[in-house]
Amino acid sequence: MSVLRVNGLRMWLPGTARPVLDGVELSVGEGETVALVGESGSGKSLTSRAVLGLLPDGASVEGGVEVAGQDVLALAPSRLRELRRRTVAMIFQDPRAGINPLRRIGDFLVEGRPGSQDRARELVAAVGLEARVLRQYPHQLSGGMLQRVMIAGALMGDPKLLLCDEPTTALDVTTQAEIVALLAEVRRRYGTGLLFVTHDLELAAAIADRVYVMYAGRIAESGPAATLFTRPRHPYTAALLAATPRVETRQARLATIPGQPPDLRTELTGCAFAPRCPRATPQCHDDPPEPLVYGEGIVACHHSIPGGERA
Numbered sequence: 001m002s003v004l005r006v007n008g009l010r011m012w013l014p015g016t017a018r019p020v021l022d023g024v025e026l027s028v029g030e031g032e033t034v035a036l037v038g039e040s041g042s043g044k045s046l047t048s049r050a051v052l053g054l055l056p057d058g059a060s061v062e063g064g065v066e067v068a069g070q071d072v073l074a075l076a077p078s079r080l081r082e083l084r085r086r087t088v089a090m091i092f093q094d095p096r097a098g099i100n101p102l103r104r105i106g107d108f109l110v111e112g113r114p115g116s117q118d119r120a121r122e123l124v125a126a127v128g129l130e131a132r133v134l135r136q137y138p139h140q141l142s143g144g145m146l147q148r149v150m151i152a153g154a155l156m157g158d159p160k161l162l163l164c165d166e167p168t169t170a171l172d173v174t175t176q177a178e179i180v181a182l183l184a185e186v187r188r189r190y191g192t193g194l195l196f197v198t199h200d201l202e203l204a205a206a207i208a209d210r211v212y213v214m215y216a217g218r219i220a221e222s223g224p225a226a227t228l229f230t231r232p233r234h235p236y237t238a239a240l241l242a243a244t245p246r247v248e249t250r251q252a253r254l255a256t257i258p259g260q261p262p263d264l265r266t267e268l269t270g271c272a273f274a275p276r277c278p279r280a281t282p283q284c285h286d287d288p289p290e291p292l293v294y295g296e297g298i299v300a301c302h303h304s305i306p307g308g309e310r311a
């Protein structure tokens with residue numbers, strides 16, 4: 001069963017010529033880790049924030065967001081608060097932005113949850129911190145420790161779904177690896193579904209069961225992580241992989257994808273990636289490709305790479 005289903009989510013923002021999210025389909029199963037990857041501006045954060053019912057000012061939306069069977073976009077504010085307290089939680093890139101610097105860690109964790117001191121102690125230990133941090137203030141902890149605190153805080157309500165928006169980007173490489181390992185442990189121990197938003201493909205490959213690749217507000221390709229990263233079918237996925245430094249071969253960054261993603265002030269007639277795509281034909285500029293199912297994956301491309309190959 002899915003803890004999250006995003007069904008054809010379309011979002012318009014003021015001053016744009018096309019939807020900023022355009023028919024996003026995405027799901028996360030119970031205890032599953034799913035990565036949402038794409039370049040900056042592709043719509044990853046807007047998607048993950050919509051899961052919490054957080055929409056930018058002036059946004060209008062179509063389609064649905066279901067968390068544990070509840071239609072988030074139709075919930076009354078009080079039910080939405082309850083959902084965020086119990087069912088779905090989020091951790092962000094910068095843990096310092098999400099915590100009051102004047103309150104002790106212990107007070108932050110039990111805030112709004114009377115009688116939850118034991119749970120806070122248990123979770124602080126579960127995220128690998130000593131009990132004394134409960135009496136400390138945020139400035140006394142490193143960024144990595146504070147991200148552990150945020151993870152403990154997110155788990156206080158025993159959520160079914162944890163949204164992680166670039167949770168390791170602000171951390172050094174060693175600490176990143178520790179936080180990734182901790183999230184994997186959280187999912188194993190508590191059965192939490194994870195939606196992991198990142199621009200880092202290597203990280204997505206390391207943590208996720210399934211991956212969605214987003215481009216210009218649309219899902220270009222999705223599938224099991226192992227298949228998608230070894231045999232990408234969408235030319236955009238292949239180009240992203242070619243532009244990613246590979247740790248195992250110690251190759252330097254070899255290429256960037258020529259060109260820019262389409263500006264939100266322009267309409268799109270065909271495939272959003274066509275102007276940058278080596279496989280594009282006139283059809284790609286005129287007709288938006290429909291998503292097609294390939295084995296366990298889905299690809300929206302008129303000329304997807306047969307069998308897939310890593311560029």
Ligand SMILES: Nc1ncnc2c1ncn2[C@@H]1O[C@H](COP(=O)(O)OP(=O)(O)OP(=O)(O)O)[C@@H](O)[C@H]1O
Nearest residue numbers: 013020039040041042043044045046047056057199
């Ligand atoms: N409140 C807003 N008003 C207008 N445009 C917005 C707003 N929020 C986001 N956008 C635009 O919507 C697009 C998608 O933004 P989003 O933050 O979801 O991208 P992203 O993929 O998460 O990028 P990043 O990795 O840089 O965070 C971007 O072009 C962004 O400029």
